[in-house]
Amino acid sequence: MENGAAQPVIVAIDGPSGTGKSSTSKAVAAQLGLSYLDTGAQYRAITWWMVNNGIDIEDPSAVAAVAGKPEIVSGTDPKGPTITVDGVDVAVPIREQDVTSKVSAVSAVPEVRARITELQRTIASSAGGGIVVEGRDIGTTVLPDADLKIFLTASPEARAARRSGELKGADLHTTREALIKRDAADAGRKTSPLAKAGDAVEVDTTDLTLQQVIECVVTLVEEKRAAK
Ligand SMILES: Nc1ncnc2c1ncn2[C@@H]1O[C@H](COP(=O)(O)OP(=O)(O)O)[C@@H](O)[C@H]1O
Numbered sequence: 001m002e003n004g005a006a007q008p009v010i011v012a013i014d015g016p017s018g019t020g021k022s023s024t025s026k027a028v029a030a031q032l033g034l035s036y037l038d039t040g041a042q043y044r045a046i047t048w049w050m051v052n053n054g055i056d057i058e059d060p061s062a063v064a065a066v067a068g069k070p071e072i073v074s075g076t077d078p079k080g081p082t083i084t085v086d087g088v089d090v091a092v093p094i095r096e097q098d099v100t101s102k103v104s105a106v107s108a109v110p111e112v113r114a115r116i117t118e119l120q121r122t123i124a125s126s127a128g129g130g131i132v133v134e135g136r137d138i139g140t141t142v143l144p145d146a147d148l149k150i151f152l153t154a155s156p157e158a159r160a161a162r163r164s165g166e167l168k169g170a171d172l173h174t175t176r177e178a179l180i181k182r183d184a185a186d187a188g189r190k191t192s193p194l195a196k197a198g199d200a201v202e203v204d205t206t207d208l209t210l211q212q213v214i215e216c217v218v219t220l221v222e223e224k225r226a227a228k
């Protein structure tokens, strides 16, 4: 661009748990002055609401019937992302084990996905300067016209080691098994499963530091911006 102003750019980052989506997306967005949306946090938030309201999450029709009820609001500043449900800050409780173990079942319900997908598209289209959106189906379903699509991968061992490093004292084997189970549920569901878009750039982060992954994605975004 001749006047040097950065072009708005929409970046989709997908991949399984522990591949570095959140850390990479936040850092890239902060570095490039973009907004940031953690779509996993939205699925966690609606799951938290279901649990808190006594909804039987094993019953998809019960989940579907109330999918439109909670008001979920995401703050998209990469330096301080926020998430509220009906005005309550749920950033901490949505990371608890109970929500983690139930989120795949809730997010497999088509009515939940339709509701959250609509929210995500509204947020992305109103982010004036551009946005990094991370999740499982962003490049395939939510934003199929994104300027850049990245699919992060890493070995189950590396991902489990990263996750158990976060969950103080968590057993590596148990963490690995839980993570593989959640991946299988997310990749195996009928409605917009975890999948790499045909035009996504795959980055295997197993042997890369977080800083290397961030640099790689920043370079890819800058190349896209320059070509716009
Ligand atoms: N390339 C990497 N090397 C080592 N640790 C990493 C790397 N990428 C991310 N991490 C760490 O792994 C953990 C999970 O990363 P996160 O970004 O939450 O992954 P995801 O959003 O894909 O589940 C975090 O503690 C993060 O700091």
Ligand SMILES: Nc1ccn([C@H]2C[C@H](O)[C@@H](COP(=O)(O)OP(=O)(O)O)O2)c(=O)n1
Residues within 6 Å of the ligand: 016, 017, 018, 022, 039, 040, 041, 043, 044, 103, 104, 107, 108, 134, 135, 136, 137, 138, 182, 186
């Ligand atoms: N776009 C998305 C994002 C997340 N989900 C679901 C499936 C995931 O297991 C959960 C939680 O996602 P989250 O990104 O918070 O998961 P991790 O950080 O990898 O533990 O939400 C989804 O179905 N679609």
